[in-house]
Amino acid sequence: MKLHNSGVIYENGVLRDAAASADGAKKTIAYSILQKHNTSGDESKLKIKFDKITSHDITYVGIIQTARASGLEKFPIPYVLTNCHNSLCAVGGTINDDDHMFGLTCAQKYGGVYVPPHQAVIHQYAREMLAECGAMILGSDSHTRYGALGTMAIGEGGGELAKQLLGKTYDVNYPGVVAIYLTGAPVPGVGPQDVALAIIKEVFASGFVKNKVMEFIGPGVANLSADFRIGVDVMTTETTCLSSIWETDGKVEEWYAIHGRVGAYKELKPGAGAYYDAAIEIDLSEIRPMIAMPFHPSCAYTIEEVNKNLDDVLTDAEKRAKVSFGDKVDFNLHNKIIDGKLYVDQGIIAGCAGGGFENICAAADILKGKDSGNGKFVLSVYPASMPVYMELMKNGAFGALIDAGAVVKTAFCGPCFGAGDTPANGAFSIRHSTRNFPNREGSKIQNGQLSSVALMDARSIAATAANKGFLTAATEFDTEFSGKKYFFDKAIYEKRVYDSKGVAHPEVEIQFGPNIKDWPSMKPLSDDLLIKIVSEIHDPVTTTDELIPSGETSSFRSNPLGLAEFTLSRRDPAYVGRAKAVRDGAEEVKAEVKTAASALDKFSAGFGARAEAAGLGSSIFAVKPGDGSAREQAASCQKVLGGWANIANEYATKRYRSNLINWGMLPFLYKDGDKNLPFANGDYVFIPDVKKMVSEKLPSCKAYAVKADGKVNEFELSTGDLTDDERKIILAGCLINFYKN
Template identity: 60%
Template sequence: MVEVLDQGVYLLKGQVIVQDADKLSLSEINNRLDHEGIAPLLESNIEQERARTGTIAYQILTEHNVTEDKRNLKLRFDALASHDITYVGIIQTAIASGLTEFPVPYVLTNCHNSLCAVGGTINEDDHVFGFSAARKYGGIFVPTHQAVIHQYMREMMAGCGKMILGSDSHTRYGALGTMAIGEGGGEIAKQLLERTYDLRYPEVVAIYLEGCPKAGVGPQDVALAIIKAVFKNGVVKNKVMEFVGPGITNLTVDYRNGIDVMTTETTCLSSIWRTDEQVEEYYKIHGRSNSYQKLDPREVSYYDGLVKVDLSRVEPMIALPFHPSNAWTISELNQNMTDILYQVETEGRKLIDNSNITFQLTDKIVDGRLKVDQAVVAGCAGGTYENIVAMAQILGQKPLSEFSLSVYPSSQPVFLELMNNRSIEKLTIAGASIRSAFCGPCFGAGDVPANNALSIRHTTRNFLNREGSKPDNGQLASVALMDARSIAATALNGGILTAATEVECSSAVLPYTFNQEVYGNRIYQGFGTPHPEEELVFGPNIIPWPKIRSLPENLLLKVAAVLHDPVTTTDELIPSGETSSYRSNPLKLAEFTLSRRDPAYVGRAKSIQQVEHKRQELVAQGAGFTEIEDIFLTNVADGKTPEQLKSLIKETGLGSVVFAVKPGDGSAREQAASCQRVLGGDANVALEYATKRYRSNLINWGMIPFTINEEDKQKFAVDDLLYIPEIRQAIASGADKVQGYIMHADGQESIVLKMENLSKDDRDIILAGCLINYYSKIK
């Protein structure tokens, strides 16, 4: 089904794979070409560095690089996108840094806090602020319920050869010939200020598709099969996934989009696909024929790895809690039900640090089959036109009876066409609940299951508590990811897990017509026509970022949390769901930091932050330090004279630090870092960072992304102190490591803290304390 080659390969004319090419002579390679009926190659054409330029990714990246350096890229994007969880903070950051006008098309969608269900007026206040910003600075404003962010960008903004940056991790439009990257808000703010996205040239991995999917197998099945094969070994981490091979022709564009959006769950940087006449027709249907161009690898292209997918062998899949990579074929699960569910329970319980909660799936077994409680198809992955048409074809008008099924079309134009071809009618009569375009079920802001319930969903993620349950209230529900087709088959079977290949399932696709009036009558198109004289509209929950100090000469940090889980998601760092309503209020939102993983974290961080605030106050007053000197005398001032102690206190900032083995998998939202910063966080320490975007968020908020060696991970304990002398000098001088000292209750030990791959700009931002401070100094 999926074969992974974690080694360099050559692709010849887009179809012939040459493995171990570095070990072959030119004559041996040409013998292979001759066997395939391809003309021989000149030696210069097979040289690896030149062949690297043959990828589609190289062609697009170099066109958007504004520096002569082809190894350390500085990229400018063609368009930007944010939704109503992120755009308020981004715009406030950009304003504080000197924003006067949006320099490229910037789309502000309202698809996350659409329900306006928590906190009174605060959600709609954010939407009003967003509209006022679109008018003032010249943006594109998509009101609530019109489209989820990524469907709108596919329909209206993608284009072959373009690059788009979005403040949402699932910013992926590769199937439409667009390299798109999901990043934290700081990177969007940089683009708004006409700065660059700085990136070391990434490795490119070929995703080679061949064969044709069988009826009943959908895009989520293919995506989960790929994620299962590549996530744990990190073979595509922070790399570009380039989809090639003859199998692409056998997939519709909607199907390709469904696979592509899930590439985020592999931890890759971005994705890109070869394009063909079907993509050309997609742009024609959407009234944007000039956005199409044919994209193909050149005659010889070199890839840093290859993932071969035989589409004809892909089976309906299910990703069990609590990660999309925890995937099995439905057939395999049905054949080994008890053993697999017991294994998943055992692994899942290791993630739950709450004695009041018991994670259980084996109690869902009824007569040897898995019985699920709820189903949802929604968002940028599930709510696409062809997915919902396929569901209507499977279900017909057969009654769902007591089974709960909610369906969220991804945009109003999609909804309209589903009404026109009577798919909505069929689903409604069957008993499905048809909703508007909304991302909520993907992150716990809609259709929250009952306690102990199992929900099957065609959405993007199934992380622990992401569906909206609250562990601090003794609640736990869980989600398994599936394709819409198998969800419909399961609904048809009363909630008994059923693969779509087990029921009558047509692979026919109904034609699609895009009605441009839907958006023309509702979307605000303000790019290029700003109204600087207009005022921004602020609600009472929208507050500016608190003042953040620059990096002191030394740091003394309380270890406020220690997480030894193999991976820590951004959902654990800052919960999704109802907390999203407070994302325009950094002080309020920070109260939820790590609340689902370590509820005592906030109190620990605040305790040391209060001492730091007092230290800063005393320094400003030129007063004595008697009130706070104990923490220094006890830990780092042994043998110092009173004058030396005074100097040490003046030059040593107090803060907090989080240790996690591998933090940052999941969402791009910068609040996973900024909330720590608001509480006085100065650093993270990790063995590695799960994604580039989380590491970027730390840097943009002035936090140092330290890494350490494996053997040092047991040195950290909650309430220890980490002393890092001369850290400012180390950052400023370009040092790639610094000596630290961990103070335990019974002694201290040294530790080497690594600061690898920090650019000059990264270091300057950290020195300034955060991106806002950095731009304030250079304005």
């Protein structure tokens, strides 16, 4: 793999280094799609209107509630509501299916599409039924990626979808475009997850493609099936890129034809002399089976490397656990070594990444006639949609898997976010899914329960199952892959999916459950702000899973106040109590404010009175928060608890920063690192004229931290670039207030 850190020109199928070219930059696929959807009239400041939007059942309730509070009357574009996260309806009484009935009645009332539980995971349905070459789709899930099918798709927090429902735009500076130049062809046994993990390993830490578009081009693209491309594409989210797009060809045309949508295909190619801001060259024939060890997809090695250097690799993983957990648990992977080999307790092939037709067929080919054993190891397989399920049942793949000891289940995202197949304490799981963050598999560190996940391709998971749980690369088996052809039966959806065809029925009454609550009222930004730092996180990266946990909270995503009780519960369990004390004006907080005001008055006359009259709220400091999920609740829960800001050295993703803004929180940047901070957990920070800074577009403002000894530290905060609407949203206090006004 070779990285080009400066610009390249793509012409006649080859790359060459080149100086920036404004004309060449207009010849990329990304440029043509973005500008087609741009309504601003300014090529550098995009205001995008999407063709379609899609959500699942732990995001659509909050989105529709936000839009309803802001004046929603009808879905103006196709909006698909899938039910693949809370589909088990097994936790929290009637909560989950109450959300589903809310979704169905909203689809009827406002003119949307409702996909019932177990029919399809969100991204598979979008691929099968929504994607079109040259189109754009916005989804409230971070893995909204359909670039392999010629659709530029972006995953964002719910506020951005609410804007689309209200006829507004997605505002973003024109992104950099990075060429992913593919040559060669994968060797047998190497799958899309292997290619994806190799890319993520190469680019994540450096931010090489952060907030940029990855454009897949080159002769190697033609050597990949559409399903293989999809499997690589969905994982581009883990690079922190904004979106992705691929050149299209006859294989993609065939894919659309199989799904009965030939009209959705058109050829997409970059123009001769297309200019890219950077490039990654990948020889697919050099990729080998990979494994991403806990606790991030970028912690990737070849399986061969792991098996040769077990002690070193496991030691590194245990050190990473220390960073995340400290001394709270004794995380041990060395006890998984048996007779010099790494033993795995569980295998999962599931969801938008692993549950595709070709992945499962390949796993079945490897396991045909073999036996996964009757020990601890267990393999579960979740096809990504019911049409895929039906074809695997017809073509014998399921028979081979079940005969080998695998368990076949229905379409469900649970194993990916911690709501299904949670392994035993101390267990080690290998999964063809999208993420392996701490607790992502469902363990609860706060209760002393911890298992861990490594990411692998379905093929090597099957090879490990065939080896009865001992880590094995698929290339170690001389498998004859059957290459079964896929047949899509759209009647499966026609019989179960509610499709309004865009026709709203305003007479329909929305069905609410007792857990579905309105957003609490939120105040506009005050002239001055006094914030208490109530959590301080120095991990290199803080994920949205740590800001608001995934699995165990999913049943409360429709209840802002109930969900907020889980905020930072995995990372800083005392946070909620501290934040609520500030929000509710507890007596000890009132006393602290007076003490802080006195110190500020001594520092600068008049500051004390202004601080006491200022808007009061809380804030967290984190080095780099927001990696991972698009879930808006990572920000909205802080706001519900009285948060007014985050202070960070940088934000891991655009989507998390956007979530903060949409909930009226200031995305403060402190540029001087996390060593010797001018404030600490428990300190108060006074920010005079903060409203003026936002409204008058000032580049930064002075802030004043009151230390425990009464000393006041002066320092500088900025917010980075904000659009005019983003400024108005922050001034109004949140997106809902902005649209109400």
